[in-house]
Amino acid sequence: xxxxGFKETECKELAGWICDILADLNNEAVIDAVxxxxxxxxxxxxxxxx
Numbered sequence: 036x037x038x039x040g041f042k043e044t045e046c047k048e049l050a051g052w053i054c055d056i057l058a059d060l061n062n063e064a065v066i067d068a069v070x071x072x073x074x075x076x077x078x079x080x081x082x083x084x085x
Contacts, residue, residue, distance in 0.1 A: 052069045
C-alpha cells in the first residue's frame with residue numbers, strides 16, 4: 036500500500052471494502068463491485084517505478 040502511495044483515506048476505503056466482502060462472502064455482486072473499485076484505485080495510484 037505504501038508503494039502505491041496510499042494515504043489514510045485510501046486505507047480506510049480499502050478496509051471498508053474488505054469488510055463489505057467479509058460481511059457477505061457469497062455475494063458475487065458485492066465482490067464484483069469491490070473488484071471494480073480496487074481496479075480504479077490501482078489505476079489512480081500505480082506501483083512506483085512500474
